[in-house]
Amino acid sequence: MTTLNQVKEFLAQKHVAIAGVSGKPQKFGNAIFKELQKKNYQLYPIHREMATFEGVKCYPDVHSLPPEVTALVICTQPEQSVDLMKEAIEKNIRHVWLQQGAQNDESVKLAEENNLNLIQKECVLMFAEPSVFIHRFHRGINKFFGKIPK
Numbered sequence: 490m491t492t493l494n495q496v497k498e499f500l501a502q503k504h505v506a507i508a509g510v511s512g513k514p515q516k517f518g519n520a521i522f523k524e525l526q527k528k529n530y531q532l533y534p535i536h537r538e539m540a541t542f543e544g545v546k547c548y549p550d551v552h553s554l555p556p557e558v559t560a561l562v563i564c565t566q567p568e569q570s571v572d573l574m575k576e577a578i579e580k581n582i583r584h585v586w587l588q589q590g591a592q593n594d595e596s597v598k599l600a601e602e603n604n605l606n607l608i609q610k611e612c613v614l615m616f617a618e619p620s621v622f623i624h625r626f627h628r629g630i631n632k633f634f635g636k637i638p639k
Contacts, residue, residue, distance in 0.1 A: 491608045496616050498606050499584045502560035506533040506551065508573050509564030509588070510542045517588065518564035524614050525562075533558055535573075551576030560584035562613055567593035574599045586613050 505525060509518030522543065526532055534542040537549050548554050551561065551573060561577050563570050563585065570587060574596040577585055585600055587609040600607035 491611055495606050495608055496611070499560055499586055499608055499613075500617055502584050503529075504531045504533070504555075504557045505560045505562060506535055506548070506554050506558050506582070507562045507564065508535040508551070508569075509562075509591070510534040510536055510539070510547070512539065516564070518562075521562060521564060521588070521613055525617060528617055530617075531557075551580050551582065554580065554582075558582060560586070562586045562588060563591045563596075564588040565591055567591060567596070570596040571599070578603045578605070586611075588613060 507518055507522050507525070509516065510522050511519060513519070519542075522532055522534060526543070532545060533554055534545055534547045535550065535554075536542060536547045539547045541547055558580075559582060561573070561582050561584070563573050565573065567590070570591050570593055574585065578599065582605075584606045585608070587596060587600075587607065589610060589612055592609045597607065597609060
């Protein structure tokens with residue numbers, strides 16, 4: 490289970506890669522990229538076919554990321570998460586956020602076996618401050634029902 494300390498440790502990273510950005514504006518990876526960019530994170534979008542995203546150079550895979558990247562947000566289909574997790578481990582990225590819906594048993598097991606700071610079943614936008622109203626509201630509802638990391 491994810492703890493609040495794990496979330497804080499992840500959010501303390503300033504060089505964050507995001508797997509799951511897309512040419513389709515409704516994709517959640519796009520929203521995460523845009524919101525974290527407003528919060529002054531240095532972002533590194535990962536997309537195998539796009540050269541840039543929102544004016545920022547895209548990287549075709551985790552292996553291609555520069556060494557200063559210390560965290561990875563995965564917003565892909567669960568079957569893609571396993572390969573991304575393997576690449577993160579090989580690249581020595583120690584902080585991984587499996588966005589809601591991206592996790593599967595194999596990717597979680599890999600993270601645990603390699604002692605990664607793994608956040609899963611949570612939305613990064615609920616915790617990255619300052620959060621917009623809808624994410625603060627969602628966090629408040631989860632807190633009320635005891636579903637927020639402690």
